[in-house]
Amino acid sequence: MSITFAGDKSVQGAWTTYATRADAICNNPTYNGPDILFFAQSNDGNVVVLVTLNSGSIEVSERAGAGATYTDREFEGTGVTSLDPATGASFDSDLTETTPSENNPGTLGKISHVSGTVECGSQTAGASTVIASGSTPDGAVSGPLPSFRVSCNDSTQYGMSVNASAIVTAGTNPTQFIINLPSGGKATVYAVGKDPGTQTQYMIDPADTYSVTASGVHIDADFVQNQTAAGATPGPLRLHLSGDLTCGAFNHSP
Numbered sequence: 453m454s455i456t457f458a459g460d461k462s463v464q465g466a467w468t469t470y471a472t473r474a475d476a477i478c479n480n481p482t483y484n485g486p487d488i489l490f491f492a493q494s495n496d497g498n499v500v501v502l503v504t505l506n507s508g509s510i511e512v513s514e515r516a517g518a519g520a521t522y523t524d525r526e527f528e529g530t531g532v533t534s535l536d537p538a539t540g541a542s543f544d545s546d547l548t549e550t551t552p553s554e555n556n557p558g559t560l561g562k563i564s565h566v567s568g569t570v571e572c573g574s575q576t577a578g579a580s581t582v583i584a585s586g587s588t589p590d591g592a593v594s595g596p597l598p599s600f601r602v603s604c605n606d607s608t609q610y611g612m613s614v615n616a617s618a619i620v621t622a623g624t625n626p627t628q629f630i631i632n633l634p635s636g637g638k639a640t641v642y643a644v645g646k647d648p649g650t651q652t653q654y655m656i657d658p659a660d661t662y663s664v665t666a667s668g669v670h671i672d673a674d675f676v677q678n679q680t681a682a683g684a685t686p687g688p689l690r691l692h693l694s695g696d697l698t699c700g701a702f703n704h705s706p
Contacts, residue, residue, distance in 0.1 A: 455492050455503065455568035459547075460561030463499075463514075467492040470500055475702060478572035479537050481599040481619045482506070483626045483646060486537035490570050499560065505532055505541045505570070512547060514560050523558030526551045529566070540571040578602030578700030582671070584620055584629070586691035588643045589650035591623015593691065604668065604699035611636040614669040616697050631693070633671065635664040641675050641691055652677055654691050668698040 453476060457463045470491035477489040488505045504511040512527040531545025544567040551557055580597050587593070600618035613634040620627055622645065630642040639656040656662070660673035677689040 453490050453492065453568065453570040455501075455566065455570075457563050458565035459563040462559075462561035463494070463563050465495075467494055467501065469493075476540075476570050476572055476575075478540075478575045479577040479601050479700075481601055481617050481628070483619065483628070486599060486601075488535070488537055488541055488570060488572070501563075503566075503570075505535055505543060507535055508532055510543050510545050510547075510566065512563060512566060514563060516558065516560060521558075522556070523560050524551070524555045525549065525557045525560045525562070526555070527563050527566075538572060538575070538577070540569065542569045543567060574701055576701045578616075578668075579698035580616070580618070580695065582616075582693055582695035582697060584691060584693055586675075587689040588622040588627060588645070588691070589652055589689070590625040590627050590643070590645040590647070593620050593622050593627075595620075596695075597629070602668070602697045602700045603702060604666070606666065610634065612664045612666065613637075614664055614697055614699065631697075633662060633664060633669050633697075639671075639673070639675070641693070643691075652689070654678065654689075666699075668696060670696050 456466045470493040473491040479486045480489055490503055493500045499516045502513040510529050510532050514525045516523050527547035528550050529545030529547045533542045535541040546565050547563050580600050582597050584593050597618040600616055602616045604614050606612045616631040618629045620629055625645055628644040633639045641654040644651050654675035655678045657674040657676055662669055662671040662673055672694045675691040
């Protein structure tokens with residue numbers, strides 16, 4: 453990626469790749485269609501921005517510090533001149549500050565303009581034949597995952613795992629499924645609707661199993677709600693996932 457900012461003196465000029473998060477996240481499923489996310493950092497390494505590119509819009513989240521010293525400023529614009537969520541984007545945009553009043557901007561500089569490019573390299577979103585059915589606080593789910601991204605990991609400490617982010621329709625509402633399938637742990641599904649109050653978590657039924665390989669996972673299992681959505685009182689909801697998730701191909705951070 454390349455990115456250049458205009459604005460206060462502390463933000464002016466070209467920023468560099470964020471060393472610990474060097475990959476762009478392409479084909480990222482959202483309620484408004486797939487987008488691209490990437491990080492950049494100031495040349496002194498003290499400030500980081502998260503850039504989110506949608507069709508016709510750009511969001512820039514400027515951040516520094518952690519815990520009690522965490523500061524944050526938010527900006528947005530419309531100057532995304534080209535975007536293909538699978539391959540990359542160009543952008544050249546004036547920015548308007550949208551920092552919520554409850555945020556602490558600290559001494560972060562104001563960004564007035566951003567321009568640059570990002571490329572997705574060899575990334576692919578993977579494949580899915582998974583059929584989802586069951587109930588969420590936002591409504592019933594039935595059918596395939598129409599928008600998804602599948603990533604796979606293998607570590608000495610935790611073994612292999614498959615993770616998928618997908619957008620499904622629950623009732624009439626777009627809902628994000630965050631599916632975690634570790635080879636050495638318990639599988640979970642987080643259902644995240646547009647209303648934060650409906651967010652809920654499901655755990656795999658202890659009677660069911662799934663098989664993780666280096667290329668993906670086959671699953672045919674029930675998931676039982678174990679975290680009730682805020683304000684909800686009904687008994688446990690259930691989901692069923694059946695099918696295969698095949699790993700996408702992604703670049704790897706250092």
